Amino acid sequence: MSNSEPKIVCFSCKFGWGYLGSEAALSSQVKNWIPIICSGKIDAQYILDAFRQGADGVLVLGCPEGDCHFQDGNVESKKRIYLLQKVLEAYGIEPERVRIELSLDPEGKKIPELVKKMSGTVKKLGPMKVLASR
Amino acid sequence: MAGKPMVAICWLGSCGGCDEAVVDLNEAILDVANAVDIIFWPVAMDFKYHHLEAKRDGEIALSIINGHVRNSEQEEVAKLLRKKSQLVLAFGACACFGGTPGMANFRTKQDVFNWVYREAPTVVNPKRNYPQPKSKVNGKELSLPEFYEKVYALNQIIDVDYYLPGCPPPPDLTANAIYAVVEGRLPPKGTTLAPDKALCDTCNRNATKPSRISLSDIKRIHEVEASPDTCFLAQGILCLGPAVRSGCGEACMNINIPCRGCFGPVQGVEDAGAKFISALAAMLEAENDKDIRQLIEKIGDVPGYLYRFSAPVSALSQKQV
Incomplete structure (x- = not known):
C-alpha cells in the first residue's frame, strides 16, 4: 500500500456532477467512479460494501444544499455519513475515509481532482483494515 | 428414557438470563421434560463435560446454546456440542449476534484487562497482575481459559442451524422452537425462529x-x-x-x-x-x-x-x- 495508490470509490450525483462531460472520458480518468441519481441513494450499507470489497476511501459528491432535485437527498446523505463516521471511529477506522462534498460541476472537471485529493488524505492514513468477509 | 430426543442446553459467555428464560417456560417446562431428554444443562443440572464427550457424534438431537464466545473454553464447548449434535440453535442475542458484551469489540483486549484488573476504582491489585492462561502455584501448574482479542457470535465459531434472538428470548418462541425440533416441523436451515416483521x-x-x-x-x-x-x-x-x-x-x-x-x-x-x-x-x-x-x-x-x-x-x- 505504501507505494500503490489507495482505492477510492467515488459516487457522484448525475444531477450536479459531470452531466455535460463525457462519461467515458471521466471513467478513464477516475477508477471506481459510480455516477448515481441523487446522493440520497447512498445508503450506509453501500459504503460498508465498498470498504468490504477493498476500498480505502469513499467520496460522495452531491448537489449544493437547497438544490437537490428530490428536495433533500443530499442532506439525507450528509446526515448518514456523519452518523457512519461515528461508527467507523468505534471500529478503529479513520472517519476521514468517508467524505461528502455538496457542490456543482456539470463538466465534471473537478471530479478527478477531488478523487486525487481524497487519495492523498487516505494515503497518509495508511492501508484500510481488512474487514471480515461473510 | 430411550427414544426421546436428547437436548443439551449450554451457556457460553452469558449472564444466565437465557437459561432463566428456559425456566420461564413455567409449567410448560414439565411437558418439555416429558418430550425430550435433557442430557446437559450446566446451570440447572449436574453434568460434566466428560458426559458430553461420551456421547456419539450426532447423538444429541438439539443443542440450545446461549452466550457469545470470547475464550478458549467457550470455543471448545461450542465445538464439542456441534460435533455431538444434529441441530444447533443459537439462543439469545449474544449467541446470535454477540450481544451487549459484543460492544467490548470497540475496545482492545488490553483496554479491557487494564480497566478490569488495574484501573477500575474498586480494584485492589498491588502487584498489577493479569490473569494468565498458565501459572505456577506451589510448584504446580494451574491453567485458565485463554481470553480472546474479541467477542464472537456463535456462527463465527461453529455452524449454526437456527437462530432465536432476544435478551432473553420470550417463552412462547422458546417453546415453539423446542417443539419444532421434537415434532420435526423444521424450517430451512439458517432461519430465525421469530416473526419477520419490524x-x-x-x-x-x-x-x-x-x-x-x-x-x-x-x-x-x-x-x-x-x-x-x-x-x-x-x-x-x-x-x-x-x-x-x-x-x-x-x-x-x-x-x-x-x-x-x-x-x-x-x-x-x-x-x-x-x-x-x-x-x-x-x-x-x-x-x-x-x-x-x-x-x-x-x-x-x-x-x-x-x-x-x-x-x-x-x-x-x-x-x-
Missing part, C-alpha cells in the same frame, strides 16, 4: 407514530417522563423499532422503555446498524452542518446505540489476523 408493525403505540418523524432534539428516556402509550420517536426518544425484528412481545414498550434492538435486524438485513443509520438520518431534523453535528452529539454513543447487540457481526468487524 417491531413498529406490531407495537401498540404504532397508531400514535406520525407519518413523518422529525427529531429536532433528542431526549434520553431517564430525562423525561415518557407517555406510556405514545410512540417514543414522536416524543423525541430514540427507539430502534423501525429497524428491529418483532417477536419480543413488546416487553420493553410495556414497561415504558424504548426498543434497544435485542431481536436484531429484520429478515434480509445484514448490518443492523447501517440500516438504522438510514432510518435515523431521515428523522434528524437539521439541515446545516453545525445543526446536524450538534444533534448527533446529543445521541451520545452512536455506535453503542446502533450496535448495542450486534457489534461483532457488523460488516465493519475486522478480519482476525
Whole structure:
C-alpha cells in the first residue's frame, strides 16, 4: 500500500456532477467512479460494501444544499455519513475515509481532482483494515 | 428414557438470563421434560463435560446454546456440542449476534484487562497482575481459559442451524422452537425462529407514530417522563423499532422503555446498524452542518446505540489476523 495508490470509490450525483462531460472520458480518468441519481441513494450499507470489497476511501459528491432535485437527498446523505463516521471511529477506522462534498460541476472537471485529493488524505492514513468477509 | 430426543442446553459467555428464560417456560417446562431428554444443562443440572464427550457424534438431537464466545473454553464447548449434535440453535442475542458484551469489540483486549484488573476504582491489585492462561502455584501448574482479542457470535465459531434472538428470548418462541425440533416441523436451515416483521408493525403505540418523524432534539428516556402509550420517536426518544425484528412481545414498550434492538435486524438485513443509520438520518431534523453535528452529539454513543447487540457481526468487524 505504501507505494500503490489507495482505492477510492467515488459516487457522484448525475444531477450536479459531470452531466455535460463525457462519461467515458471521466471513467478513464477516475477508477471506481459510480455516477448515481441523487446522493440520497447512498445508503450506509453501500459504503460498508465498498470498504468490504477493498476500498480505502469513499467520496460522495452531491448537489449544493437547497438544490437537490428530490428536495433533500443530499442532506439525507450528509446526515448518514456523519452518523457512519461515528461508527467507523468505534471500529478503529479513520472517519476521514468517508467524505461528502455538496457542490456543482456539470463538466465534471473537478471530479478527478477531488478523487486525487481524497487519495492523498487516505494515503497518509495508511492501508484500510481488512474487514471480515461473510 | 430411550427414544426421546436428547437436548443439551449450554451457556457460553452469558449472564444466565437465557437459561432463566428456559425456566420461564413455567409449567410448560414439565411437558418439555416429558418430550425430550435433557442430557446437559450446566446451570440447572449436574453434568460434566466428560458426559458430553461420551456421547456419539450426532447423538444429541438439539443443542440450545446461549452466550457469545470470547475464550478458549467457550470455543471448545461450542465445538464439542456441534460435533455431538444434529441441530444447533443459537439462543439469545449474544449467541446470535454477540450481544451487549459484543460492544467490548470497540475496545482492545488490553483496554479491557487494564480497566478490569488495574484501573477500575474498586480494584485492589498491588502487584498489577493479569490473569494468565498458565501459572505456577506451589510448584504446580494451574491453567485458565485463554481470553480472546474479541467477542464472537456463535456462527463465527461453529455452524449454526437456527437462530432465536432476544435478551432473553420470550417463552412462547422458546417453546415453539423446542417443539419444532421434537415434532420435526423444521424450517430451512439458517432461519430465525421469530416473526419477520419490524417491531413498529406490531407495537401498540404504532397508531400514535406520525407519518413523518422529525427529531429536532433528542431526549434520553431517564430525562423525561415518557407517555406510556405514545410512540417514543414522536416524543423525541430514540427507539430502534423501525429497524428491529418483532417477536419480543413488546416487553420493553410495556414497561415504558424504548426498543434497544435485542431481536436484531429484520429478515434480509445484514448490518443492523447501517440500516438504522438510514432510518435515523431521515428523522434528524437539521439541515446545516453545525445543526446536524450538534444533534448527533446529543445521541451520545452512536455506535453503542446502533450496535448495542450486534457489534461483532457488523460488516465493519475486522478480519482476525
